[in-house]
Amino acid sequence: MTSTPAKNNATCPHDKRVSCGNCRLNTICLPITFHVDDIDRLNDIIQRGRPLQKGEYLYRANDTFQSVFAIRSGAVKALTLSDSGSEQITGFYLPGEVVGMDGIADNRYTNSVIALETSSVCEIPFSRMEDLSLQIPSLQRHFFQLLSREITQDQHIIALLSKSSAETRIAALLLSISSRNSRRQLSATQFHLPMSRTDMGNFLGLTIETVSRIFSRLQKQGVLAVDKKEITILDLPALTTLSTENH
Amino acid sequence: MTSTPAKNNATCPHDKRVSCGNCRLNTICLPITFHVDDIDRLNDIIQRGRPLQKGEYLYRANDTFQSVFAIRSGAVKALTLSDSGSEQITGFYLPGEVVGMDGIADNRYTNSVIALETSSVCEIPFSRMEDLSLQIPSLQRHFFQLLSREITQDQHIIALLSKSSAETRIAALLLSISSRNSRRQLSATQFHLPMSRTDMGNFLGLTIETVSRIFSRLQKQGVLAVDKKEITILDLPALTTLSTENH
DNA sequence: CGTACCTTTGACTCGTGTCAACAATGGTGG
DNA sequence: CCACCATTGTTGACACGAGTCAAAGGTACG
Structure with a gap:
C-alpha cells in the first residue's frame, strides 16, 4: 500500500510492477510456444500482491481453492498436517515454480504454504486460467505438464524416502x-x-x-x-x- | 482376437465389450456432471485391448507417452528405476484408477507399469483427450482434478514414508x-x-x-x-x- | 546486552536391516 | 496325479544406523 509511483524498472525481485512479458523467469513458468498476445492475455488475469514476509502463510490447508501461485522471488515450503497432528513438509518451492495445484482435486488446499524468506508470488486465479485454457490449447497443455511434473517430482521424493x-x-x-x-x-x-x-x-x-x-x-x-x-x-x-x- | 460375437452383456470384468456408458466404474473414473452424448464422445476415443497377464508391462519408463490408462479390472504397480538401478514402486492402481499421467510432462513415461494379476485397461489417447477437453470444459476440469488427486496422494505417501x-x-x-x-x-x-x-x-x-x-x-x-x-x-x-x- | 531459538556434539537406545535357515506355495513335466 | 524345483514367505540371532536425551555453544533480535 506504500505509494512509490516511480516509473523506473526496478531490479528488485520483489517488485510487483512486473509483467509476464518482461519477467526473467517466464521461460521457466510459461511455455515457450506462447504468442506475445497470449502472454498478454495470461498476464491480464495474474494478480500480484505485496510480498510475503518470512513465516507468513500464502494459504492454509482447507482453505477454499481459488488460485495457483508462481513463486517470483524468495522461497516457500508446503506442508500437510498429518492425521496425528504433526507437520509434514511435502516440498520446497523456488522462483519459477508453481504451488497450489494440490487444491484442484477437491476445491480446497490439502497443504499449507509458508514463506521461508521474504517472497513475492504471482497469483493465477484457476477458473479464469481454465477458461483461457479452452481458448489457448498450448496453455491447457502447459498446465497439464505442470501438474504432471509435480507428480514426477513427488514420485522422485517417494523413491528417495523409501530407499535411502x-x-x-x-x-x-x-x-x-x-x-x-x-x-x-x-x-x-x-x-x-x-x-x-x-x-x-x-x-x-x-x-x-x-x-x-x-x-x-x-x-x-x-x-x-x-x-x-x-x-x-x-x-x-x-x-x-x-x-x-x-x- | 477370439471371435465370440455373443451379444449378452457379460459380467466378466475383463470383457472388452464394454463402453463407458455401461461401465460399473464410470462414477469413479468419469465426472458425474457428464452429459450422455459427452460420454459417448469420450467413449469413442477410448481403446480396449486384450487383458494384460500377470507380470506383463503396460508400458515402460522412457517409452514415448501417448496415452493414459484407466484400470478396469485387476491391479497394476508403477515403478521407477532409481539412478542406482534398483526398482522403486511408486504406487499401486486398482480398478477405476488412472495411470500414466507421469508421462505428460516430458512426453515420455518416467515409470514402468506392470500387471500384478490379469488386468484389463481402457487406453485414453492423450492428444485426442486434449482436443476433446477444449470442447468439453467439464472434461478438462476432470483431468485437472485427476492429476491433482495423484499429487495429493503422492504427497500422502511422502508424509507416510517420512515419518512413520x-x-x-x-x-x-x-x-x-x-x-x-x-x-x-x-x-x-x-x-x-x-x-x-x-x-x-x-x-x-x-x-x-x-x-x-x-x-x-x-x-x-x-x-x-x-x-x-x-x-x-x-x-x-x-x-x-x-x-x-x-x- | 540479554534472552530465546537454532545448531552442534556426545553417549546411549532401539527399530529395522542383514544374514541365514527353513517352511510353504505354485507351476511344470513326467 | 504326484514329485520336483523355483519362488515366496516366515522366523531367529545379531549388527548398525538413526533416534533420543542431554548439555553446551552460536546466532539473531529486541
Missing part, C-alpha cells in the same frame, strides 16, 4: 536445489539454503541432529563447505555419487 | 486398499492383496522380513487375520489408530 540413507537424502536435496538454481542462471555450487535444518529434517524424514551430523561429516570429508546456511559444493561428483547410492 | 514406523506404514497401506475397495462397493474388511510382500516392502521402504514380521504381530494381536494374500481386518479402529501414529 540419511546421507543420500541430504545429498539429493542439495543437488536438487543446486540444479534448480542453475536453471535460473545461478551458481550450481554455491548458494544459500532458504530453509532451516529443522525443515530439512522434517522434509527428509530425519531428525535435526542427524542432519547436523551429516553436514559435519560431509564438511570433514571435503565434499561441502558449510557456513550456517551458505553452502559451497566442493566435490560435485562425490556428492552426486552419494545421492545415487541406495542405502 | 514400519507398523504405521503397513496399517496405512492396508487401510488405503480397504477404502479404495469400499469405494467400489467391495468389502472394506476382507479382501485379496494383489501384490506380493516384496512389492509391499519395496513400496513402503521396508524389507520383506519386516513386512512379514509386522503381519505376524498384527495377527497375534488380533487386529488382522492373514491367510496368504487374503486379509481380514478384525479390528478396524485399532488398525486406524496404528496408521495415524507417527513413529
Whole structure:
C-alpha cells in the first residue's frame, strides 16, 4: 500500500510492477510456444500482491481453492498436517515454480504454504486460467505438464524416502536445489539454503541432529563447505555419487 | 482376437465389450456432471485391448507417452528405476484408477507399469483427450482434478514414508486398499492383496522380513487375520489408530 | 546486552536391516 | 496325479544406523 509511483524498472525481485512479458523467469513458468498476445492475455488475469514476509502463510490447508501461485522471488515450503497432528513438509518451492495445484482435486488446499524468506508470488486465479485454457490449447497443455511434473517430482521424493540413507537424502536435496538454481542462471555450487535444518529434517524424514551430523561429516570429508546456511559444493561428483547410492 | 460375437452383456470384468456408458466404474473414473452424448464422445476415443497377464508391462519408463490408462479390472504397480538401478514402486492402481499421467510432462513415461494379476485397461489417447477437453470444459476440469488427486496422494505417501514406523506404514497401506475397495462397493474388511510382500516392502521402504514380521504381530494381536494374500481386518479402529501414529 | 531459538556434539537406545535357515506355495513335466 | 524345483514367505540371532536425551555453544533480535 506504500505509494512509490516511480516509473523506473526496478531490479528488485520483489517488485510487483512486473509483467509476464518482461519477467526473467517466464521461460521457466510459461511455455515457450506462447504468442506475445497470449502472454498478454495470461498476464491480464495474474494478480500480484505485496510480498510475503518470512513465516507468513500464502494459504492454509482447507482453505477454499481459488488460485495457483508462481513463486517470483524468495522461497516457500508446503506442508500437510498429518492425521496425528504433526507437520509434514511435502516440498520446497523456488522462483519459477508453481504451488497450489494440490487444491484442484477437491476445491480446497490439502497443504499449507509458508514463506521461508521474504517472497513475492504471482497469483493465477484457476477458473479464469481454465477458461483461457479452452481458448489457448498450448496453455491447457502447459498446465497439464505442470501438474504432471509435480507428480514426477513427488514420485522422485517417494523413491528417495523409501530407499535411502540419511546421507543420500541430504545429498539429493542439495543437488536438487543446486540444479534448480542453475536453471535460473545461478551458481550450481554455491548458494544459500532458504530453509532451516529443522525443515530439512522434517522434509527428509530425519531428525535435526542427524542432519547436523551429516553436514559435519560431509564438511570433514571435503565434499561441502558449510557456513550456517551458505553452502559451497566442493566435490560435485562425490556428492552426486552419494545421492545415487541406495542405502 | 477370439471371435465370440455373443451379444449378452457379460459380467466378466475383463470383457472388452464394454463402453463407458455401461461401465460399473464410470462414477469413479468419469465426472458425474457428464452429459450422455459427452460420454459417448469420450467413449469413442477410448481403446480396449486384450487383458494384460500377470507380470506383463503396460508400458515402460522412457517409452514415448501417448496415452493414459484407466484400470478396469485387476491391479497394476508403477515403478521407477532409481539412478542406482534398483526398482522403486511408486504406487499401486486398482480398478477405476488412472495411470500414466507421469508421462505428460516430458512426453515420455518416467515409470514402468506392470500387471500384478490379469488386468484389463481402457487406453485414453492423450492428444485426442486434449482436443476433446477444449470442447468439453467439464472434461478438462476432470483431468485437472485427476492429476491433482495423484499429487495429493503422492504427497500422502511422502508424509507416510517420512515419518512413520514400519507398523504405521503397513496399517496405512492396508487401510488405503480397504477404502479404495469400499469405494467400489467391495468389502472394506476382507479382501485379496494383489501384490506380493516384496512389492509391499519395496513400496513402503521396508524389507520383506519386516513386512512379514509386522503381519505376524498384527495377527497375534488380533487386529488382522492373514491367510496368504487374503486379509481380514478384525479390528478396524485399532488398525486406524496404528496408521495415524507417527513413529 | 540479554534472552530465546537454532545448531552442534556426545553417549546411549532401539527399530529395522542383514544374514541365514527353513517352511510353504505354485507351476511344470513326467 | 504326484514329485520336483523355483519362488515366496516366515522366523531367529545379531549388527548398525538413526533416534533420543542431554548439555553446551552460536546466532539473531529486541
